[in-house]
Amino acid sequence: MPIGLLALALGGFGIGLTEFVIMGLLPEVAADFGVSEATAGWLISGYALAVVVGALLLTAAVTRFERKPVLAVLLVLFIAGNLISAIAPGYSMMMVGRIVAALAHGAFFGIGAVVAADMVAPTKKAGAIAFMFTGLTAANVLGVPFGTMLGQAAGWRSTFWAITGIGVLALIGILTLVPRTGHGDAAQASSGGLRSELRAFRSGQVWLSILVTILGYGGMFGAFTYIAFTLTEVSGFAASTVPGLLILFGVGLFIGNTVGGKAADRNVDRTLLVVLAVLVVVLVAFALTAGNQPLTIASIVLMGGFGFATVPGLQMRVMKYASSAPTLASGANIGAFNVGNALGAWLGGVTITAGLGYTSPIWAGAAITVLGLGVMAFAAAKAGRRTDSSTTAAVSAPAVGDSPAVVDAPAGAR
Numbered sequence: 001m002p003i004g005l006l007a008l009a010l011g012g013f014g015i016g017l018t019e020f021v022i023m024g025l026l027p028e029v030a031a032d033f034g035v036s037e038a039t040a041g042w043l044i045s046g047y048a049l050a051v052v053v054g055a056l057l058l059t060a061a062v063t064r065f066e067r068k069p070v071l072a073v074l075l076v077l078f079i080a081g082n083l084i085s086a087i088a089p090g091y092s093m094m095m096v097g098r099i100v101a102a103l104a105h106g107a108f109f110g111i112g113a114v115v116a117a118d119m120v121a122p123t124k125k126a127g128a129i130a131f132m133f134t135g136l137t138a139a140n141v142l143g144v145p146f147g148t149m150l151g152q153a154a155g156w157r158s159t160f161w162a163i164t165g166i167g168v169l170a171l172i173g174i175l176t177l178v179p180r181t182g183h184g185d186a187a188q189a190s191s192g193g194l195r196s197e198l199r200a201f202r203s204g205q206v207w208l209s210i211l212v213t214i215l216g217y218g219g220m221f222g223a224f225t226y227i228a229f230t231l232t233e234v235s236g237f238a239a240s241t242v243p244g245l246l247i248l249f250g251v252g253l254f255i256g257n258t259v260g261g262k263a264a265d266r267n268v269d270r271t272l273l274v275v276l277a278v279l280v281v282v283l284v285a286f287a288l289t290a291g292n293q294p295l296t297i298a299s300i301v302l303m304g305g306f307g308f309a310t311v312p313g314l315q316m317r318v319m320k321y322a323s324s325a326p327t328l329a330s331g332a333n334i335g336a337f338n339v340g341n342a343l344g345a346w347l348g349g350v351t352i353t354a355g356l357g358y359t360s361p362i363w364a365g366a367a368i369t370v371l372g373l374g375v376m377a378f379a380a381a382k383a384g385r386r387t388d389s390s391t392t393a394a395v396s397a398p399a400v401g402d403s404p405a406v407v408d409a410p411a412g413a414r
Contacts, residue, residue: 002119005131007170007177008112011075012135014170015105017143017163018082019047019341022098024148024228024246025156027239032156033091037229038349043098044225045349048341050099051334055106059331062107067115071108071174078104079167086160097160106338109133110331113315115178123265125319130261130312134254144250145243152240205321206329208379213314213336214343215372216276220307222344223283223365224249227300230358235296245300252304260309264316269380272313276373279306283366290359311337344368 022029022043030040062070081101088094109132116132117125143166151159201207231237231245263271286299315333322329347368348361 002179004119004178005116005128007173008116008132009135009138010173011071011108011112011170012132013139013143014075014135014163014166015078015101015108016135016139017147017166018078018101019105020139021144021147021151021159021163022047023225024144024242025151025159026226026228028151028156029094033094035091037226038353039091041225041345041349043095045342045345046095047098047102047105048338048345050102051106051338051341052336053106054103055110055331055335055338056328058103058107059110059328062111066180067111068174068178068180070111071115071178072171074104074108074111075167075171075174077101078108079164079171082160082164082167086157086164102338106331106334109334111327113319113330113334114327117316117319119179126264126268126312126316127261129315130257130264133257133261133308133311133315138254139250142247142250145247148243148246152243201322201329201332203321205379205383206318208375208382209314209318209321210333210336212272212276212372212376212379213318213333214340215368215375216272216279216310216314216340217307217337217372218340218342218344219283219365219367219369219372220279220303220344221341221365222348222368223286223303223362224307225341225345225348226352226358226361229352230290230362231296233358234290235293236291237293237296245297248297249300249304252301252306253308256305256307256309257311259305261312263309264313268313268317268320269376269383272310272317272376273373273380275306275309275313276369276376279303279310280366280369280373282306283362283369287359287362287366290362340368 026037026040026044029043030037033040058074078101081097081099081104084097084100085094086097088097112132113129116128120128147159147162150162151157227246227249228239228242231242232239237245260271260275282299282302286296286303289295289299314337315330318329318333344361344365347364351360351364352358354360
């Protein structure tokens with residue numbers, strides 16, 4: 001793998017830590033600001049929604065610029081947001097810091113995924129994207145548990161000071177390790193600019209892929225958002241054991257991301273169908289057995305593994321069907337991950353507020369994932385029908401001289 005992928009993964013580590021570490025600290029943050037669990041959960045949902053805005057608007061604004069300096073500027077924005085969070089005197093300012101940091105998230109991963117895919121051969125693109133997203137899994141395996149322990153020992157603000165420092169290191173990594181690249185998609189869409197980028201959204205498969213991302217990832221995230229409360233209030237674990245359990249969740253993420261990337265390089269749609277189906281089973285089993293500590297531990301690992309095994313394939317699929325101008329579509333799909341985050345966190349908060357208990361977010365996550373599986377099955381079937389009809393048309397088309405017939409592009413890829 002090119003060394004530049006390490007820099008992208010480092011940036012992903014810092015950004016992933018900001019996104020996920022708040023979950024292990026949610027009880028401390030809620031107590032410090034004197035707000036309810038559901039209100040504190042809006043620090044997660046608000047972040048996720050701001051990612052969507054940044055993924056669309058910032059990515060659209062920078063598609064013509066060289067990608068390396070754009071990534072550096074986005075990390076500066078990320079650093080500023082975490083600094084605001086670290087010094088926030090109240091809940092409202094904390095939310096501002098979360099939003100500022102989140103604006104960089106979607107554009108960074110959207111542009112970074114395109115850069116990562118361009119660094120390697122076509123048959124290794126999903127694997128390269130998975131390597132970049134290893135930063136997210138490392139944030140869960142190492143960053144979130146240790147960040148939670150740091151927050152519990154020295155106050156939750158200390159964790160955000162540490163993240164600010166990590167952001168500075170990530171910025172140095174981007175500046176020194178990522179090679180200079182072309183000017184976004186301008187070479188491919190110089191005549192149309194942003195309008196050319198937007199043409200990718202004419203594809204029905206792009207929209208179906210984005211919807212699968214929202215539902216498939218949102219289901220796992222809905223179950224995970226309130227995991228600290230589930231572990232302590234239902235499973236009976238002590239609060240001090242939560243960081244260690246989050247390490248196990250992160251191990252599942254790491255394995256799932258790696259295996260899912262390799263599988264997606266072979267067959268994206270089949271991988272997503274299998275993984276989403278198994279994730280539904282895992283979530284249902286977790287909800288039914290959350291009172292059993294050994295089974296809860298197993299469920300945490302499996303939920304992380306199958307939940308994150310979808311990520312490389314989901315990102316690769318939307319880029320595949322927007323191949324002529326992938327940057328904005330890639331950013332939009334990163335936004336879709338976070339719409340799923342917000343949906344899952346919101347629905348989980350609703351079920352808790354309704355008095356349905358701390359396993360209710362897991363049931364809600366399973367229901368959302370079932371919907372995602374249904375959409376994925378429809379998208380795969382539609383793509384298969386289009387491919388079959390295109391192949392038939394190409395084979396039956398009359399030859400002109402000795403020239404072979406040209407097979408039409410996959411549905412929505414044009």
